[in-house]
Amino acid sequence: MAVMKPEMKSFIWLETPDGSIQQVEEEVAMFCPMICREVLQTGMGSSKNYAIKLPQRVNPVVLGLILDYCRFHQVPGRSNKERKTFDEKFIRMDTKKLCELTSGADSLQLRPLVDLTSRALARMIEGKTPEEIRDTFHLPDDLTEEEKLEPLKNRTDDPRIRLLNRLYARKRKELKVRETSKIVEIEEERVDDRSVDDLLLFINSGDEDSKCGKSAKNKKKSRRRKDHLKDSSLNIENGNHKKETDSLSSSHNSEIEDVPSPSEISKLLGSTSPTNPPEPDFDDELDPAMKEELDREVEDFARRLNSVWPERMQGIMR
Amino acid sequence: MHMEFFSGEDYISDLPQSIIETILTKLPLRDAVRTSILSSRWRYKWASLTQLEFDDKCVYGTHDRALAETYLVKFVSRFLFLHDGPIHRFTLTTAYLQSSPDVDQWLLFLSRKDVKELILELGEGEWFRVPSCLFSCRKLVRLELVRCELDPPLSFKGFPFLKHLNLQQVLIAPDVVENLISSCPLLESLTLSYFDSLELTVRAPNLKYLILEGEFKDICLENAPMLVAISVAMYMTDDIAEHFGQSSSCNFDKFLGGVPSLQRLIGHIYFTKYMSIGNTLAQTQVTYQQLKVIELYQVSFEDMKEIMVVLRLILNAPNLQELQISGSSNSSCASEAPDFDFWEKECPCDCAFEQLKIVKMTDMSGLPHEMAFIEFLLGSSPILEIMSITPSVYVTEGRLNLLIELLRFRRASAEAEIIFVQDQV
Numbered sequence: 231m232a233v234m235k236p237e238m239k240s241f242i243w244l245e246t247p248d249g250s251i252q253q254v255e256e257e258v259a260m261f262c263p264m265i266c267r268e269v270l271q272t273g274m275g276s277s278k279n280y281a282i283k284l285p286q287r288v289n290p291v292v293l294g295l296i297l298d299y300c301r302f303h304q305v306p307g308r309s310n311k312e313r314k315t316f317d318e319k320f321i322r323m324d325t326k327k328l329c330e331l332t333s334g335a336d337s338l339q340l341r342p343l344v345d346l347t348s349r350a351l352a353r354m355i356e357g358k359t360p361e362e363i364r365d366t367f368h369l370p371d372d373l374t375e376e377e378k379l380e381p382l383k384n385r386t387d388d389p390r391i392r393l394l395n396r397l398y399a400r401k402r403k404e405l406k407v408r409e410t411s412k413i414v415e416i417e418e419e420r421v422d423d424r425s426v427d428d429l430l431l432f433i434n435s436g437d438e439d440s441k442c443g444k445s446a447k448n449k450k451k452s453r454r455r456k457d458h459l460k461d462s463s464l465n466i467e468n469g470n471h472k473k474e475t476d477s478l479s480s481s482h483n484s485e486i487e488d489v490p491s492p493s494e495i496s497k498l499l500g501s502t503s504p505t506n507p508p509e510p511d512f513d514d515e516l517d518p519a520m521k522e523e524l525d526r527e528v529e530d531f532a533r534r535l536n537s538v539w540p541e542r543m544q545g546i547m548r
Numbered sequence: 549m550h551m552e553f554f555s556g557e558d559y560i561s562d563l564p565q566s567i568i569e570t571i572l573t574k575l576p577l578r579d580a581v582r583t584s585i586l587s588s589r590w591r592y593k594w595a596s597l598t599q600l601e602f603d604d605k606c607v608y609g610t611h612d613r614a615l616a617e618t619y620l621v622k623f624v625s626r627f628l629f630l631h632d633g634p635i636h637r638f639t640l641t642t643a644y645l646q647s648s649p650d651v652d653q654w655l656l657f658l659s660r661k662d663v664k665e666l667i668l669e670l671g672e673g674e675w676f677r678v679p680s681c682l683f684s685c686r687k688l689v690r691l692e693l694v695r696c697e698l699d700p701p702l703s704f705k706g707f708p709f710l711k712h713l714n715l716q717q718v719l720i721a722p723d724v725v726e727n728l729i730s731s732c733p734l735l736e737s738l739t740l741s742y743f744d745s746l747e748l749t750v751r752a753p754n755l756k757y758l759i760l761e762g763e764f765k766d767i768c769l770e771n772a773p774m775l776v777a778i779s780v781a782m783y784m785t786d787d788i789a790e791h792f793g794q795s796s797s798c799n800f801d802k803f804l805g806g807v808p809s810l811q812r813l814i815g816h817i818y819f820t821k822y823m824s825i826g827n828t829l830a831q832t833q834v835t836y837q838q839l840k841v842i843e844l845y846q847v848s849f850e851d852m853k854e855i856m857v858v859l860r861l862i863l864n865a866p867n868l869q870e871l872q873i874s875g876s877s878n879s880s881c882a883s884e885a886p887d888f889d890f891w892e893k894e895c896p897c898d899c900a901f902e903q904l905k906i907v908k909m910t911d912m913s914g915l916p917h918e919m920a921f922i923e924f925l926l927g928s929s930p931i932l933e934i935m936s937i938t939p940s941v942y943v944t945e946g947r948l949n950l951l952i953e954l955l956r957f958r959r960a961s962a963e964a965e966i967i968f969v970q971d972q973v
Contacts, residue, residue: 329559336567344570351560352574360585367560369587 242269243281246290251281254297261300263339285337291327292334299335299343321350325366561589565596573599578606581627595630599637602627604644617644625650628657637665646671656681663687664709669694675719693718700724706731714739722746745788764822765791768802775807776838781816798826800857810836813861814843824853827860839865840903841872848876849917852890858921867903871925874910875918875940891920900960904929910938910969914950923957932961938969 240256242265259275260266268282269275275282284293302308302316321328328347335343354366364371560568572580572594580594607619620642638658645651647670658666659681666688670676677697683704691707692714699720710732715725716739729738730751738755740748743762750758751771760767761781765788769775800823804810815823842861848854862868907925912918926935937954939947954966 326557326559329563332567333563336564344567348567348570349574351571355571355583356575356579360582363583363586368557369561369590370558372588373585373591 242275243278244275244293245281245283246288246293247284247286248289250290251278252290252293253278255301257304258297258301261304261340262296263341265338285334287330287337288334289330292330295323295327295331296334296338296340296343300340303342317346321346325351325354326368329367558587558589561587565593568593569597569599572597573601576605577601577627592632596633597631598634600627600631600635601637601639601641603639603641607644613644620645621648621650624654628654635661635663637667638663639665639667641667641669643671646673647676651676652679652681655679659685665690667692668696670696675717692716698724698728700728704731706733708733710735712737716741718743722748726751745785761816763788766799766802767822769804769806771806773806773808775810777812777814778807778810779812779814779816780819782818782822784818784821792822792825798828799823800827800860804836805834808834808836809838811838812841813839814841816845818846820844820847820854820857821851823857824851827853827857833860833864836861836865837867839868841870842868843872845874846876847873849915849921855890855917855921862901863899866901868901869903870906871904872908872910875912875915890917891924899928901925901929901932903931905931905933906936907932907934908936908938911940912937912950913940913943914946914953919950919953922954926957926959926964928960929964930960932959932964934965934967936967936969 241253242256242259243251243253244259244265245251260269264285265275265282274280288296299320302320303313323331328350332344332347332351335347355363358366363369572583577600580597583590583594584592602620602624604616604620606623607616624640635658638654640651640654651668651670656679663685664687666682666685667690668676669692672695675695675697678693678699680701683700686707687709688707689709690712691710692712694716695718697719698715706728711734713729713732713735714737720728725740725746726749729735732752733754735752735755737757738750738752739759740746741759741761743764745763745765747766748760748764749768749770753771754774755772756774756776758769758772758775758777759779761783763783763785764780767780803823804813839861842865844858844861847858858873862871904925907929909918909922922935922937926932937950939950943950951968954968
């Protein structure tokens with residue numbers, strides 16, 4: 231192997247965001263499309279004073295890793311197997327560095343490296359429980375229990391309205407039961423297995439820690455509901471929507487939960503604004519006996535949901 | 549569980565959406581949607597994915613077919629409803645779901661989202677009748693349909709940007725498919741599989757890759773000058789065989805007459821027979837300067853016409869590098885007495901395959917013309933490196949004779965290795 235004199239090799243000068251400047255072998259640096267473009271289009275990088283300024287996300291550590299990658303892969307003679315072996319060893323690093331590396335490679339437009347690191351990150355997500363994923367990436371567990379349980383919907387929705395709507399749905403169901411008890415029964419039976427619930431579960435895929443702290447959650451829920459019953463405002467137009475929502479709720483009937491999906495919510499709410507106008511009509515429409523019954527039912531449902539949840543999850547997830 | 553508060557150290561949520569999307573698209577769609585429960589910032593990261601791939605894995609956990617179908621429909625419908633942003637690629641591959649009004653609705657939704665790539669493979673039951681909204685997906689670049697019925701409206705003028713078209717088991721009228729092909733000016737790759745008795749004329753000025761598989765009565769590549777690779781598998785039925793007998797034109801010219809840039813030709817099953825109809829080794833022929841690889845399967849070396857097709861191809865491909873031919877195991881024209889003068893007559897003695905390096909002959913039965921052909925190749929290929937011969941499984945006793953004959957043959961290339969493949973796995 232011929233020994234090359236230092237003057238014969240060509241270098242490119244790079245400056246990282248912290249101000250430090252280093253020189254890198256030309257063929258290695260040119261492997262990065264962004265650097266290649268800078269050199270060819272602007273002529274920068276030829277000397278220390280004209281070092282190419284690297285993007286914000288490419289700090290010296292990240293740059294070092296990227297250059298290691300480039301140094302290996304820019305050699306043309308390597309076999310696919312060699313490259314693959316190198317890649318597998320290369321991505322073994324802690325998660326934080328892997329994320330930073332992905333970010334840096336992206337800003338230098340080094341697509342093969344972005345793909346490699348993304349695949350590694352995807353492997354850390356696939357098939358893992360939410361808790362494991364949060365742990366891996368240090369994600370804050372900042373969704374409320376309600377949000378985790380409930381379906382995804384329009385961002386502008388107020389959580390209170392969801393609870394209200396659930397009560398509405400239940401109330402409507404009560405009324406419907408009185409009218410056409412037979413039909414409802416049959417429908418309930420028929421759609422038992424296909425409840426909306428199951429779909430939500432697998433979209434939201436509840437996590438293990440919904441199991442613990444359940445009693446606390448229960449209390450929270452029923453307390454909230456009681457509060458709403460007292461001072462909440464009502465949407466009188468509910469009556470107008472009755473026909474529409476009846477068909478909706480019956481088609482999505484289940485004995486467990488009538489949680490509305492986004493489409494239902496928009497229909498239910500119609501054109502009313504999310505902020506409820508103060509209209510204390512709820513108490514007027516319900517007689518106390520029914521109100522009590524409703525309260526009991528809601529609590530009952532909540533308890534049932536929580537106890538059934540783990541088994542349900544087992545059935546759906548694995 | 550984990551009640552510790554990490555000092556604001558979220559590694560991943562700050563990455564740009566394009567990277568998040570790259571990561572999420574490497575996950576099965578179900579796992580991607582599940583990320584909505586990770587944290588408040590992850591609630592909707594999945595909802596702006598632009599490449600959606602739905603399949604039966606989205607509903608694993610149940611073996612009840614009806615249940616799986618309902619789940620899948622719900623999942624796709626709700627996903628699409630909650631999705632936010634453009635959709636570039638939509639793939640639906642399912643064995644459970646068949647023709648369903650939900651699919652119509654999804655296609656309507658997609659047609660409004662400027663979808664660019666659409667791949668649809670539904671279940672084996674009733675074939676899906678594609679709604680007309682598909683034809684208003686003006687931005688389509690790739691379209692792949694399996695088990696569908698296509699019936700474009702009269703006002704359909706083609707897909708102006710379509711580059712890749714793949715129709716498999718698609719019910720479509722012959723003139724409609726021809727119009728579809730010719731009305732997509734940018735079409736580069738065309739695959740048609742499992743068509744019945746199709747007479748096809750291809751007019752596609754930019755077509756580079758052509759794959760045909762099925763029962764074709766007639767194929768005419770009328771205008772496809774940019775073709776680089778062709779792969780054809782022709783099946784035979786009785787009425788096609790009749791048609792063969794009645795045809796007066798030269799199929800070779802119709803098929804390969806206008807493809808000077810061809811680099812790779814692959815022909816399966818009855819392809820060589822099809823090409824042999826009306827074929828002559830006439831003087832005025834197209835030279836395939838770029839043709840580097842020829843693979844012909846099920847060539848009957850007892851049919852002189854088929855041998856002529858092979859000859860015509862290789863004699864007009866001066867830069868041929870690799871040749872692979874498999875013999876036909878059933879002798880249908882065994883009645884013809886071998887014409888041993890044939891080789892001296894048809895092959896110019898000074899012909900040389902200057903670039904031919906690899907030859908693979910498989911399913912060889914030791915027929916006289918097979919051996920003559922091998923002898924011819926060995927004697928005319930100055931830089932041949934490998935001549936691999938695999939005897940047919942039906943030949944058990946004749947192998948030794950085959951070998952003895954092979955040994956005799958003169959070799960023009962000192963480097964040539966003759967490899968006799970004994971045990972086929």
